[in-house]
Amino acid sequence: MTNRTAIHPRLHALIGDIAADVPADLAREIECALEERQLPPSRPTFLSCLNAIRTGDDQAGRACTPQTLSAAGFGSLDRSLAALNAVLDLLHAAERARLDGDPQDQLGDLHRDGLIVAARQIARAAQDGLGDALEPAGARPR
Known part of the structure; x- marks a missing residue:
């Protein structure tokens, strides 16, 4: 699981959480096109950060992976x-x-x-x- 908001911030700013459903190759192309037009990525808001944390991101915004504890x-x-x-x-x-x-x-x-x-x-x-x-x-x- 990856944080698609961090990978494709402009696409996420444009269409919201539905960006997670866009195929990775298409999302990458759209993100590049938006970047070429020099559209700034959205800045993280309190609620979007809170939502990312609740869905499994760690304190630095990286996706957490399942681990086994002793x-x-x-x-x-x-x-x-x-x-x-x-x-x-x-x-x-x-x-x-x-x-x-x-x-x-x-x-x-x-x-x-x-x-x-x-x-x-x-x-x-x-x-x-x-x-x-x-x-x-x-x-x-x-």
Whole structure:
């Protein structure tokens, strides 16, 4: 699976998601013709980027390929995601209490910041648990 939006941006800007159904050789010819006319490719919008991520692109816009995780890697990833979900539940409850609760029922800034830091660390542990499954070796930014 490839990200056809990235490969043929002008065609995608012209006809939208239906561009994915155009045969690759024809799409390439149309893209070249549009480029010759010096039509600028569309710039990615928030919603188009979000849609691409939801359909399987990684953080850099590359298409993800199926990978096999070891049992230990899967277990680590599963635990990290469960922990992240728990921390996000706590943050959500803290935000609701901040908006609707009395001052004595609210979580302080120190604890809220601590939960945010914990969520970041757990997310990093989950990403590390994937190892090289999503990105070429040595390409993962820190």
